[in-house]
Amino acid sequence: MRAGQTVTTSGRAPRAAWWGNPAVRAFIWQALLVIAVISLFVWAGRNVAANLRASNITWGFGFLTEAANFDITGSLIPFRAGDTYARALLAGFGNTLAAALVAILIATALGFVVGVARLSRNVLVARFAAAYVEALRNTPLLLQLLVWYNVVLKSLPGPRQSIALPGGLLLNNRGLYGPWPVAAPGWSALGLGLLAALAVSIGLAVWSARRRRAGRAPLALWLLTPLVFIGLPLAAVWLTAGTVAGALPVTWPELRGFNVGGGVTLLPEFVALVLGLSLYTSAFIAEIVRSGVQAVPKGQREAGRALGLREGQILRLIVIPQALRLIIPPLAGQYLNLTKNSSLAVAIGYPDLVSIGAGPVLQNTGQALEVISLIMLIYLALSLLTALLMNWWNARMALAER
Amino acid sequence: MKRAPVLMAMACGVAAAMANGAPAAAGVLDQVRQRGQVICGANPGLAGFGVPDDKGKWTGFDVDYCRAISAAVFGDPDKVKYVPLTAKDRFTALQTGEIDVLVRNTTWTMSRDTALGASFTNVNFYDGQAFLVRAKLGLKSALELNGATICVQQGTTNELNMADFFRSHKMEYKPVSFGSAAETVRAYDAGRCDAFTSDSSALHAERLRMTNPSEHVVLPELISREPFGAAVRKGDDQWFDVVRWVGYGLVAAEDAGVTKANVDEKRSSDNPELRRMLGAEGKLGPAIGLPDEWLVNVVRAVGNYGEIYDRHFGETSRLKIPRGLNNLWNKGGLMYAPPLR
Numbered sequence A: 001m002r003a004g005q006t007v008t009t010s011g012r013a014p015r016a017a018w019w020g021n022p023a024v025r026a027f028i029w030q031a032l033l034v035i036a037v038i039s040l041f042v043w044a045g046r047n048v049a050a051n052l053r054a055s056n057i058t059w060g061f062g063f064l065t066e067a068a069n070f071d072i073t074g075s076l077i078p079f080r081a082g083d084t085y086a087r088a089l090l091a092g093f094g095n096t097l098a099a100a101l102v103a104i105l106i107a108t109a110l111g112f113v114v115g116v117a118r119l120s121r122n123v124l125v126a127r128f129a130a131a132y133v134e135a136l137r138n139t140p141l142l143l144q145l146l147v148w149y150n151v152v153l154k155s156l157p158g159p160r161q162s163i164a165l166p167g168g169l170l171l172n173n174r175g176l177y178g179p180w181p182v183a184a185p186g187w188s189a190l191g192l193g194l195l196a197a198l199a200v201s202i203g204l205a206v207w208s209a210r211r212r213r214a215g216r217a218p219l220a221l222w223l224l225t226p227l228v229f230i231g232l233p234l235a236a237v238w239l240t241a242g243t244v245a246g247a248l249p250v251t252w253p254e255l256r257g258f259n260v261g262g263g264v265t266l267l268p269e270f271v272a273l274v275l276g277l278s279l280y281t282s283a284f285i286a287e288i289v290r291s292g293v294q295a296v297p298k299g300q301r302e303a304g305r306a307l308g309l310r311e312g313q314i315l316r317l318i319v320i321p322q323a324l325r326l327i328i329p330p331l332a333g334q335y336l337n338l339t340k341n342s343s344l345a346v347a348i349g350y351p352d353l354v355s356i357g358a359g360p361v362l363q364n365t366g367q368a369l370e371v372i373s374l375i376m377l378i379y380l381a382l383s384l385l386t387a388l389l390m391n392w393w394n395a396r397m398a399l400a401e402r
Numbered sequence B: 001m002k003r004a005p006v007l008m009a010m011a012c013g014v015a016a017a018m019a020n021g022a023p024a025a026a027g028v029l030d031q032v033r034q035r036g037q038v039i040c041g042a043n044p045g046l047a048g049f050g051v052p053d054d055k056g057k058w059t060g061f062d063v064d065y066c067r068a069i070s071a072a073v074f075g076d077p078d079k080v081k082y083v084p085l086t087a088k089d090r091f092t093a094l095q096t097g098e099i100d101v102l103v104r105n106t107t108w109t110m111s112r113d114t115a116l117g118a119s120f121t122n123v124n125f126y127d128g129q130a131f132l133v134r135a136k137l138g139l140k141s142a143l144e145l146n147g148a149t150i151c152v153q154q155g156t157t158n159e160l161n162m163a164d165f166f167r168s169h170k171m172e173y174k175p176v177s178f179g180s181a182a183e184t185v186r187a188y189d190a191g192r193c194d195a196f197t198s199d200s201s202a203l204h205a206e207r208l209r210m211t212n213p214s215e216h217v218v219l220p221e222l223i224s225r226e227p228f229g230a231a232v233r234k235g236d237d238q239w240f241d242v243v244r245w246v247g248y249g250l251v252a253a254e255d256a257g258v259t260k261a262n263v264d265e266k267r268s269s270d271n272p273e274l275r276r277m278l279g280a281e282g283k284l285g286p287a288i289g290l291p292d293e294w295l296v297n298v299v300r301a302v303g304n305y306g307e308i309y310d311r312h313f314g315e316t317s318r319l320k321i322p323r324g325l326n327n328l329w330n331k332g333g334l335m336y337a338p339p340l341r
């Protein structure tokens, strides 16, 4: 009698060898994979460390607090030679954010208009919108940016022949110049007044809604809100300064030496970047809007008509709310793309995060790994934040729908 | 088990990576020999220093330095692969081993020579930074640039010197900086800036790219010292020596009157200095891992330092940059080679 038979007779099922068990095998393969991946990282890390040591490069983020020796023009967060590298990166980040936010607003507005225009029953409008979309989304963005930059630069005169626009604006190939407030108590009062107006008008809106729900007549918000927004700030200024006109000093742009000085400047690089990014992205948004609207079943419109709604009402009350649910998720993707695409700024001399980080900061410190990983982290954080906001909006829209 | 092959491949990949992962044991010179090519970081296009033509053939002062290195190693000046690098990318390319040597109008500074992982072997061109402006502005001096908008290339010493210059003279300015020379020049030419700043030699070259070169002038001041040199990665003494002595050899050859035309004749002269230099006696070449006739091959291929200079910057060239500081030490310049003995 062999051992195997003894086992069988003991009444237990024959046990397969452990390596025959798929669960065990899967576990082993996964463990191996994890080990392989970890060793790959460890190896890469050690290799990097050894190579850095061999080339006498120190690893670390200490450089961030050292003084940087270059200047940045026209950053939202002011920067001068002698400030730290950290501040240089911050200035770049501020510029990225500014360009991306403005471009997102314009791209969204344009995209909705063009997307709806593509569905227009007017053939000319629809064709024009289609041409717009195809032209913009089928040519490389970098090329478009260079074209816009050159159009902006070449079509405008030099500072001495600046074009004077209404409202004290000056336009030349160094930028668009406008008046800007000079710090004064009047301006602070104005700011506070505006904040107060915002608070009051929200309060009014809430109150009005409550009245309506209680069955009473809502407030005349269309009249009250503008009154609050004009009256409160003016009153605040007048109370602090005793006058309104004189309490709000501004500097006006004027030609000084080489350039226009005073006032506030919108750099041509900024204009070209925002123009390029928003036009390019608007083409994609237009497609998203078009497909979102088309995806709303025809029956919905017909039902609307059957109820006797007008076309405008059908669009506003039936089609758009449903289309939005389809539009928002891909829209978020476009916003992320736009933000990341803004790093093409370096090609047209706009000092964004990548331009400053991978440019003078990396070059003068030699800390390539640190700078690049910092930039990546910042973009990642920005993307996650955008995704979060858009998800929240999406959730809200979806809820309001039911 | 569908995953197995993928996993196997990964495991093999890891093993392979571990095997050749240790920082290259073979020196750069050996790698260059094995590869049959020197990989040289070059300027993407700066007249005089390095420009590829439409057939991909490179010419220029820095290019001839790469060719000289190739001639010293292989006896053939054409075993060079050129990697065009913008100012921003060049040190990363050197650090990561993408190139063996960087010869690209690159200024030797202390931090680049130490913290950036590069080692400069010697100076091949002494220059200084200047400003290019439109002649019709009627400027006479860089000190009149208060308030000007100035185009500059990113990642250059020029960007930093300009900040120092304006700060120390308590003047205002607005820099507009671009990633490549082409973009910088285009913006200046389109009127975005009042001035364009770079090394004086580069300004002479870039002026020729303007829509109308004669409308632009270089202001007289040099606001910095810009000694250009060849740089190698830190940590390989043999390769450092090769690049350094090819550079000194070119200067020594000019100093000793050895030219492309007479190099073979000089080799058989009985002047002991010439015989050592040109490998007829002594072991100077083998001491740096090169054949005896290393410098003969170099001079035969590209000429001596003066010949290279004249070819690209001399009277008959487009740029016509006076030798000045780049003349030999005994002719009022700074070019001086330690003895080849």
Ligand SMILES: N[C@@H](CCC(=O)N[C@@H](CS)C(=O)NCC(=O)O)C(=O)O
Residues within 6 Å of the ligand: B043, B044, B045, B046, B085, B086, B087, B104, B105, B106, B107, B108, B153, B155, B156, B157, B158, B179, B180, B181, B182, B198, B199, B202, B206, B226
């Ligand atoms: N010598 C300076 C400047 C070198 C430099 O990059 N000069 C510009 C002159 S315009 C250049 O050659 N650019 C060519 C390019 O990057 O395309 C340095 O080493 O930082």
